[in-house]
Amino acid sequence: MYTKNINTHLTEIKDYFKAAISIDCVIFGFDENELKVLLIESDLKEYKGKWSLLGDIVHPDEDLETAAYRVLRERTGLEDVFMEQVQAFGGLNRHPAGRVVTIAYYSLVNIQHAELKTHHNELHWHAVKDIRQMAFDHKDILDTCYQRLQHKVLDQPVGFNLLPKKFSLRDLQNLYEAILDVKLDRRNFRKKFFAMDYLIDLNEEEQDVRHRPARLYKFNQDKYNLQHKKSLGF
Numbered sequence: 001m002y003t004k005n006i007n008t009h010l011t012e013i014k015d016y017f018k019a020a021i022s023i024d025c026v027i028f029g030f031d032e033n034e035l036k037v038l039l040i041e042s043d044l045k046e047y048k049g050k051w052s053l054l055g056d057i058v059h060p061d062e063d064l065e066t067a068a069y070r071v072l073r074e075r076t077g078l079e080d081v082f083m084e085q086v087q088a089f090g091g092l093n094r095h096p097a098g099r100v101v102t103i104a105y106y107s108l109v110n111i112q113h114a115e116l117k118t119h120h121n122e123l124h125w126h127a128v129k130d131i132r133q134m135a136f137d138h139k140d141i142l143d144t145c146y147q148r149l150q151h152k153v154l155d156q157p158v159g160f161n162l163l164p165k166k167f168s169l170r171d172l173q174n175l176y177e178a179i180l181d182v183k184l185d186r187r188n189f190r191k192k193f194f195a196m197d198y199l200i201d202l203n204e205e206e207q208d209v210r211h212r213p214a215r216l217y218k219f220n221q222d223k224y225n226l227q228h229k230k231s232l233g234f
Contacts, residue, residue, distance in 0.1 A: 019099040024055035026145035029111035030162035041122040047135035077115035106145035108161035168214035
């Protein structure tokens with residue numbers, strides 16, 4: 001049986017190490033009844049005037065998820081947030097500096113809790129529906145993560161991560177309409193959520209609003225976790 005030592009192996013594959021791995025985070029938020037994404041102005045002359053996702057090269061001493069949370073924490077000040085890996089993007093010419101394979105994550109944050117930290121270029125929330133062009137292949141990454149989110153909210157109640165702890169049914173419906181880009185029937189929407197029994201009536205109403213104050217609710221995470229475990233047979 002033929003064997004080879006590590007030095008021989010490294011010599012054979014040395015060209016395959018001439019590439020970098022990066023993280024790109026699609027950070028979604030919800031504000032003014034719009035689904036938004038946090039973008040930064042590109043600092044590369046090749047993409048002057050265009051916006052890009054928040055990302056960075058993965059450091060030699062960190063794994064992918066650690067790098068993703070680092071990017072999120074450094075730019076928003078948030079740590080304990082929903083985040084999910086989506087897929088890799090490895091187009092040959094996706095980065096002008098050379099071969100860079102990026103791993104896309106999307107996260108859901110409450111905009112009111114985020115404390116944006118700008119270094120040297122602009123950082124802003126943008127309405128997802130208004131974005132047409134971006135730097136690199138970031139529009140493709142954004143679209144892919146947006147599609148993942150649309151499928152996710154139909155299967156799991158992840159959308160509550162975008163809302164404050166106390167919300168009205170109007171807020172909840174506006175959120176789902178913004179994510180799914182559809183107009184939902186008010187009666188059917190509320191009937192569906194009450195049937196799932198994941199909402200806790202706080203016996204409170206909205207304050208300082210121009211319209212008729214609505215009742216406030218919160219998501220029953222403990223009850224959802226228990227029912228989800230039962231559905232998995234635990």
